[in-house]
Amino acid sequence: MAGEGLPVQLACRVLDVSESGYYVWRSRSPSLRELRHAWLTERIRQIHAASRGTYGARRVHAELTLGSGLVVWHGTVEMLMQREGIRGLPGNRRRRPIQQVPTAADLVDRDFHRDAPNRLWVTDITEHPTREGKVYCCVVLDVCSRRVVGWSIDSTQTSSLVTNALGMAIHNRRPDPGSLIHSDHGTRFTSWAFTRRAQESGLVPSMGSIGDCFDNAVIESFWGRMQVELLNRQRWKTRIELANAIFDYLEIFHNRQRRHSAPGMRTPIEYEKLYPTANWHKSPATRLHPTRGTSRSPRNSGRFTA
Template sequence: MPKTRPPYPAEFRQQMIELAGTGRTPAELSREFNVSAQTISNWVAQAARDRGLPPPGKEGLTTAEREELVRLRRQLKRVQEERDILGKGYGLVCREKRRDVDAVFGLVMTNQAAHCIRTQCRVLGVSASGYYAWRDRSPSPREVENAVVTERIRQAHADSDETYGMPRIRAELMDQGLRISRHRVARLMRVAGIRGVSRRRFIVTTRRDERQRPAADLVNRQFRATGPDQLWVADMTYVPTWVGFIYLAVVIDVWSRKVVGWSIGEQMTSELVLNALNMALEQRRPDGVIHHSDQGSQYTSVTFGNRSKEMGVRPSMGTVGDAYDNAMAESFFASLECELIDRRTFKTRTEARMAVFTWIEGWHNPRRRHSGLGYRSPVNFERNQQAHQPAAQTEAQREQAIA
């Protein structure tokens, strides 16, 4: 037996109103017909309002007005639901030639708990039968392959600490033996919501010492080298922590983009850049390398100049505050900032120091792919060049012997 009584028929209500009009009270009718006196009173008052003669203190809407109000509320609810559906499907319903029906059906499936499936199909301009056929259809070989490739993209993105965009993700997949186009990688990343990081704006940190004479610019923005240790670029940046800054000085080989020397300290001193230079000299042992930097007081210091002269390093300096004069070093710091500094908060200087060290020696040099190196890491680029060098030398010796 239902818990709630069904509504009284219209004919029954009309008879109660007519009986009340003959002079019988709602209480008498209630005892006789098993209807509450309050319900009968409400029916009588509503009939009076419909006739335009509402009882004093019981003014309100007529039956026609109530029905119109119910209709408008239902219509408003339907319009709001359609608006919500269109908002979720923005961009999928405004095209003359639809080629993304799978995306529309996927949207319908995602929101089936919130909206009726047939209503969604009607609003989005697809058939409900088409949706059910799509839902019950087994995935195509292409869809299965896309799912597998998407997981490989997710793994490559995670391995890069979620920094890689489409070009480097594609290079990773190509190295794994997967032949795939740029557009397909971009599309799968877009569908999966996978994005790389973007760089922040450049901030000038160079402070020139007017008392020191800078070296000449031997590079003139031509950051090219045909072999290792021909041209180095150097610069400094800061890393913020909760307790202050730490400062990083680096020396980069233009040929391979490898950081060949670095130093981390708590002050921007000539000792900081000198330590980075000494590391580079110890690791590479160059002969007549050009060391290009800005005109910061640390690089124009007497101590740094004497060390460069002692080791046969040829100093070169760009202008003050012009990022293009030391573009390669600025590009390195832009990558460091957008991939590490801007995405982390360091509580202590020790924590920041370890993170920067790991990024340089554990990521940038051995693993990070560079577009200027054919999407190879600096270590792999140098290893590849060294592997080809003996073969080239052997071929040259063979040609000399024949001659």
């Protein structure tokens, strides 16, 4: 009340407190709790900025506890973020077109839990406009670690878009025969080229029911976050600009920096280090360097044609 211009004597009389007590409170040094909250607020700002402004309270709390080893209650993080107006990006819901092509059976049946990498991959295509035209991106995602193991970017949506992404995943990971590759019933995934590439590598194709996004919920959730955290945050001038931004998001931010809830708030590469002796990564060229061959810029990879 005194801060709003009312006389201190009058404010103390209304609130039934002593004037001396008020002045002692004003001259008192900050408490340990206030100092800790001020320090935590600054740390939260740094984490939120490092996440490119995408993290909400849940992932900020994970970064504080798992990344920095701090002991802090989740409610404290929520309170400090709300007090300072720091918030994550909201989700984005978008209806997808329905394909009317019944093909492979659903071998996943919405059970996306796997105990080790390279047991189940999910794949799908998204598109986003630029001033030059649309950019199409296909991603192959490992459901165990949520790591993007293969991707392809192009200016046209053809069967080569999906076969290139699948080929990159197979080359980098060398999955055991019988591993599943799960997709929707899009014409690119039902094409002869994609089906043969999967079968030649020992992969078993699986497809969810027609028109049901929940049958491929993991990849749909991935696209939703990518739309919010990258694609919808600005207007893109050229295809090359957007392609480079997608490459940076997939290989740098998503795989190496972003904490995911499914693998216990770890990054995908950090989570896969829990399997150092497992025989799931057979590629001789990448056994000692798990990320070799996966961090190629779309400008030089030959996967993008403007």
